[in-house]
Amino acid sequence: MADDEDLATQIAILSAIQESRDEEERVAEEERQRTSQERTSVPAFLPTPTPVSTPSTHGSNTADTLTSSQTAPPSEEGATQFVGGKRKRSEVWNHMVKVKKNGQDIAICNYCKAELSAKGTSGTKNLLNHLTTCKRRWNQDIPSCLIKQKQIMAQKKDGSMNLKNFNFDPEVSRRDFAEAIIFHEYPLAMADHIKFRKFISNLQPLFKMVTRNTIKSDILKIHETATESFKKLLATNTGRIAITTDMWTSRKKKGYMSLTAHFIDDNWRLQSLLLRFLYVPTPHTMDVLADTLLKGLMSWNLEAKLSTITVDNCSTNDGMINLIVDKLGSHCILGGRIIHMRCCAHILNLIVKDGLSIIDKAIETIRDSVAYWIATPSRLEKFQDMAKQLKITCSKKLPLDCKTRWNSTYLMLQVALEYKDVFSRLRLREKNYLKAPTNEEWDMARIICGKLKLFHNITELFSGRKYPTANVYFVKICELREALGKWMESTDATIKDMAIKMLSKFDKYWGVASIVMAVAVILDPRYKLKVVEYYFPRIYKDQSSHYIEEVRNIMNELFQEYQANHNTSESSSHISASASASESALNLDGDKGIDEESGMANLVQFLHSSSSSSTVKSELDRYFEEANLPWSPDFDILNWWKINGITYPTLQAIARDFLAIPVSTVASESAFSTSGRVVSPHRSSLEDDILEALMCTQNWMHYEEALTTLKPSVILTWLDDEDDHDSMDPRMLALMRDFINIKLMQLDHSQRSYNAISAGVLAAVGTGGSSLRRA
Helix, strand or coil: HHHHHHHHHHHHHHCCCCCCCHHHCCCHHHHHHHHHHHHCCCCCCCCCCCCCCCCCCCCCHHHHHHHHHHHCCCCCCCCCCCEEEEEEEHHHHHCCEEEECCCEEEEECCCCCCEEECCCCCHHHHHHHHEEEHHHHCCHHHHHHHHHHHHHHHHHCCCCCCCCCCCCCCCHHHHHHHHHHHHHHCCHHHHHHHHHHEEEEECCCCCCCCHHHHHHHHHHHHHHHHHHHHHHHHCCCCCCEEEEEEEEEEECEEEEEEEEEECCCCCCEEEEEEEEEEEEECCCCCHHHHHHHHHHHHHHHCCCCCEEEEEEHHHHHHHHHHHHHHHHHHHCHHCCCCCCEEEEHHHHHHHHHHHHHHHHHHHHHHHHHHHHHHCCHHHHHHHHHHHHCCCCCCCCCCCCCCCCCCHHHHHHHHHHCCCCCHHHHHHHHHHCHHHHHHHCHHHHHHHHHHHHHHHHHHHHHHHCCCCCCCCHHHHHHHHHHHHHHHHCCCCCHHHHHHHHHHHHHHHHHHHHHHHHHHHHCCCCCCCCCHHHHHHHHHHHHHHHHHHHHHHHHHHHHHHHHHHHHHHHHHHHHHHHHHHHHHHHHHHHCCCHHHHHHHHHHHHHHHHHHHHHHHHHHHHHHHHHCCCCCCCCCCHHHHHHHHHCCCCCCCHHHHHHHHHCCCCCCCHHHHHHCCCCCCCCHHHHHHHHHHHHHHHHHHHHHHHHHHCCCCCCCHHHHHHHHHHHHCCCCHHHHHHHHHHHHHCCCCCCCCCCHHHHHHHHHHHCCCCCCHHHCCC
């Protein structure tokens, strides 16, 4: 079974190979040469002898009498065959066998076994027509391919293979090549590499290798087609779109703005798509940035569907957002009051940098010590020998930090503390080692590492590539704010000074972000308002009631706005229906029709809006009055709101928009630094349009790849390993629910029935699995 699967895979890879005309001509030429040699001993008018199988002693009374050409083994393609002493010169007879059946001449197709008339007076036109339309000639079934492939491989000992009867489409191969360049970030010049072109020519001679300019055109076409497809996806999505924007820099010092959309789709899955990668002309003023951002939003028709825009922390971005609000404020939530989201990863970066500036001296001493012992191989070897002598169990290498990345400083301090005794012992034995840290500096480093661990973990959460829903952030930020408050009460003057600076920066930047996070966590049925009522008194002390009331007011405003929008969309259908009814019932003459229609429309809208005000309040009250769900770490909040939307339609609309809001603009590798993101060397020299096509299309391919690469074999392995079921990312669970049933229908694994496999997988999905997550 495994051999068949491997062979089928091999055939699939080589399925682009078509039966080559050159191969047919070569075989035909060899046969003509052989026939020419035989003519020296065999008269031309006599048929070439063909072996005849021994007739069976049974079944001699069959209705069909076959000639010797039927009992003979099929000749090779291109070979000249003889029946009844007459040469069949037509190319048809390289693909058919002529037999006698019920006294009639019949031609049997070698591929589909169809029986066709082969009368001598009819010619071979009907046979040629059949060959051009014979599907089995060009597309053989898998069992036939396997059998033929095994025969070929058994016959040829040199390892070469001759696959026939497969279609080759050069356009498909050309598209695959373009997609490979996009997906794997290969250089476009790859299309002009001599050895690569030779490799492709040997692999498939029928494929005409394209040039660099042609592949550029192909990539732009792929991007254009994909853009239209994803535009339709966003246009039909009923929720709002959260935008993150970040600046990139190329090796040529050109600036680019990336626009990424974050939303919850109609299947309640959290999605993220890179929409635009726009060149930003200099100077990068707030007007230029605002124009570029608006250009990107309007090209995707998103100006009326925005929820928030998450940007870095700088005065230029502040001005840019203000200009955006002035132009789009009427389409924004709460009139644009919460549209500006500051990047929380950058906020934490600024907070930590301010705190570390208090203890620069201690950090600098440890940094110099690490730099000294890793400067040369001999020093590093001496350091490692001393660690073995002191039986230090730590196996980590000494890392030297980057001053602009505070997390590298944190990691350096962590490892250096493990080797504290080694530094102290080497200070006594190495005369050139003059800057060893003192015990006070080591103690300070230990305290700082303990304090920074919380910041490090939260920053990784904020900046993960697979960001979580917004409801998880509020609790972490409250823990951080509470910790800073406790540091303020420390008896250590250094820790207290550090906390003062960090807390000042925290309060400066945390306004709008905390409101969005509070709304998101209130929409978590495990927390609701109780989480705010728990943390705010611990953080704000006597002022907690003021902040709790502010959050309540924000919730009420959101309800009223979303309910009004919901009523507006619903009332349009009511108005049209009522208007038509009133026109038929009340409009007795043409002059009164418009007035009556307008009056009835206003009345219907007033009745609907006045009756729904209590509905808004009751829906909110019912949500708060119902008991909180039991707390569970693997709670799937998106699935909960998908199911409970009938009970809380307005809350569901708010949850869909707010749970998709990201709090960071950066990926994990750049979250701890303000140095920005850099375009790869291969792409820095490209034109703006092709660069955008490469960047965006690559992101979309990863999006589609995530929906299609979950292998059924991985699922079955996970099912077999029942002890390995534990918590799992809710978004992966949602992805699996939509995907598993499709893939499992293609399986026939160990005689498992589809129903048994499906039931087992869906039951296991309820608990999650670490094996599948790792896969």
